[in-house]
Every structure is written in C-alpha cells, then in structure tokens.
Amino acid sequence: MKHLQAMYEAQNQDKGYQELKKKTVVIGTWDDHEYGLTDCGVEFMAKKESQQEFLNFMDVPSDSPRRMQEGEYASHKFDFPE
Numbered sequence: 001m002k003h004l005q006a007m008y009e010a011q012n013q014d015k016g017y018q019e020l021k022k023k024t025v026v027i028g029t030w031d032d033h034e035y036g037l038t039d040c041g042v043e044f045m046a047k048k049e050s051q052q053e054f055l056n057f058m059d060v061p062s063d064s065p066r067r068m069q070e071g072e073y074a075s076h077k078f079d080f081p082e
Contacts, residue, residue, distance in 0.1 A: 001049050008057040030054045030072035
C-alpha cells in the first residue's frame, strides 16, 4: 500500500491535476490497475486496502457508505445549465 499511496500522492502533487480539480469535479474510476496489478481480480489479496486508498485519494469522507461496500461504485447526478 505504501507504493500505491506514493503514486496517489504524486498525482495530487501534479500541477496540471491540481488545476483540473479546481475547474471540475473528479469522480474517478477504480479498476484492475488500481487493485495493484494489471488484469488481476478477486484473487488480489489487498483489494480491500487498495479500495480504501483509492477512496482516500478521491477525498471520500470516512463515514461514506462507499467505504463499507465491496467494490467502488457510485452514481452521480450533474445538473447543467441550458
């Protein structure tokens, strides 16, 4: 998890990413690459820990129901001006 945390921290330190987050809502996605290895699946032993690190990176509150569920899925509603 230390390596994953370091990658997320590097992303957060990127000036371009910081500018993006100022201008838009970033909701992200979590797939096999965020588990830890490309094309790994349910057999990945640190899947739950990896999910929590992703939620930390996305600034999901610690009391969010997303932290209690298996998998990282959510729905988002956006209203746009005419």
